[in-house]
Amino acid sequence: MLPSTTERLLLGNTDIAISPLGIGTWAWGDKWMWGYGKSHTDADIRAAFDAALAAGINFFDTAEVYGLGRSERLLGQLIRESGQSVVVASKFMPFPFWLTRHALCRELRGSLKRLGMTQVDLYQMHFPLPPVPIETWMDAMADAVEARLVRAVGVSNYNQAQMERAHRALARRGIRLASNQVFYSLLHRDPEFNGVAQLCKDLNVTLIAYSPLEKGILTGKYTPDNPPPGMRKRIYNREYLQKTQPLLEIMHDIGEAHGGKTAAQVALNWLICKGAVPIPGAKNQRQVVSNIGALGWRLTDDEVAILDELSLAVRKS
Numbered sequence: 001m002l003p004s005t006t007e008r009l010l011l012g013n014t015d016i017a018i019s020p021l022g023i024g025t026w027a028w029g030d031k032w033m034w035g036y037g038k039s040h041t042d043a044d045i046r047a048a049f050d051a052a053l054a055a056g057i058n059f060f061d062t063a064e065v066y067g068l069g070r071s072e073r074l075l076g077q078l079i080r081e082s083g084q085s086v087v088v089a090s091k092f093m094p095f096p097f098w099l100t101r102h103a104l105c106r107e108l109r110g111s112l113k114r115l116g117m118t119q120v121d122l123y124q125m126h127f128p129l130p131p132v133p134i135e136t137w138m139d140a141m142a143d144a145v146e147a148r149l150v151r152a153v154g155v156s157n158y159n160q161a162q163m164e165r166a167h168r169a170l171a172r173r174g175i176r177l178a179s180n181q182v183f184y185s186l187l188h189r190d191p192e193f194n195g196v197a198q199l200c201k202d203l204n205v206t207l208i209a210y211s212p213l214e215k216g217i218l219t220g221k222y223t224p225d226n227p228p229p230g231m232r233k234r235i236y237n238r239e240y241l242q243k244t245q246p247l248l249e250i251m252h253d254i255g256e257a258h259g260g261k262t263a264a265q266v267a268l269n270w271l272i273c274k275g276a277v278p279i280p281g282a283k284n285q286r287q288v289v290s291n292i293g294a295l296g297w298r299l300t301d302d303e304v305a306i307l308d309e310l311s312l313a314v315r316k317s
């Protein structure tokens with residue numbers, strides 16, 4: 001029987017109920033990093049989406065820049081055809097040449113058009129880029145909430161101080177910051193050490209973990225002799241892949257002790273144990289089904305401690 005979940009968490013202080021694991025859709029339309037059209041096609045993406053819904057996953061993350069809008073278009077089409085209600089998170093990229101707050105509403109309307117929706121559940125600032133101050137963007141977000149174009153406001157790649165500013169600016173408009181989406185995996189543990197994870201707990205802001213499989217490295221399928229393709233080969237070179245092997249071996253052993261869980265499932269479960277909502281990217285049905293196997297069981301405290309210790313030696317940040 002395929003794994004599935006009925007579990008739901010509330011996104012931040014909102015009444016938006018999400019599955020404890022979402023699906024990242026950067027690869028749905030992106031050729032540059034993810035080889036869309038070569039490693040996976042629209043048929044693979046459709047099968048991935050259907051498998052996620054069938055397994056009870058209701059949370060999908062996209063962005064206006066993914067595949068230059070193709071990810072939003074594909075996701076919107078699949079949702080419409082499914083007839084089901086899902087929670088959609090998208091993102092606004094505050095390019096430095098967008099100099100006024102009006103850019104946010106204009107780009108948001110573009111996202112809604114591509115998604116074929118009148119409202120997006122979660123709208124996130126993609127990066128804290130200058131020159132427009134965080135407070136100005138948060139005012140634009142608040143306007144979008146008041147116009148009922150957005151249900152909840154999130155940020156992404158915001159550090160502790162930036163998150164505090166966003167939280168305060170939204171609070172002035174009577175809105176709670178719902179989420180911060182940051183790079184978080186066994187090999188990227190910054191949120192634990194830079195105050196972001198703690199602030200998320202303190203403010204009841206959902207910490208959404210992106211690249212939770214370290215772009216495929218934590219699945220264990222890439223080794224020094226079988227490096228990842230394309231751009232990823234530059235980020236994860238042979239020496240680094242060599243260094244990660246002892247951690248991957250322990251992840252494999254821990255997974256075995258849980259009835260044959262994979263390294264990827266252990267990596268995602270570790271994030272869930274840390275209180276995060278991972279959004280692994282998936283190119284096909286097999287990857288979705290595999291990643292859902294991270295749900296319905298839990299690493300022990302001792303296993304989390306072992307992974308914490310071993311990962312410190314190889315973490316990239």
Ligand SMILES: NC(=O)c1ccc[n+]([C@@H]2O[C@H](COP(=O)([O-])OP(=O)(O)OC[C@H]3O[C@@H](n4cnc5c(N)ncnc54)[C@H](OP(=O)(O)O)[C@@H]3O)[C@@H](O)[C@H]2O)c1
Pocket residue numbers: 023024025026027034039061062126156157181182209210211212213214215216217219221228264279280281282283286287288290291
């Ligand atoms: N806010 C931001 O700035 C930001 C940045 C990055 C990502 N994100 C979001 O986070 C999502 C996830 O991050 P990500 O896509 O960068 O990395 P990821 O989730 O760590 O890795 C995804 C990749 O790993 C491989 N994979 C996934 N599941 C697998 C499985 N079970 N078995 C074997 N291989 C598997 C696939 O690539 P291959 O098959 O090609 O190896 C897949 O595309 C994105 O889709 C996006 O929504 C946000």
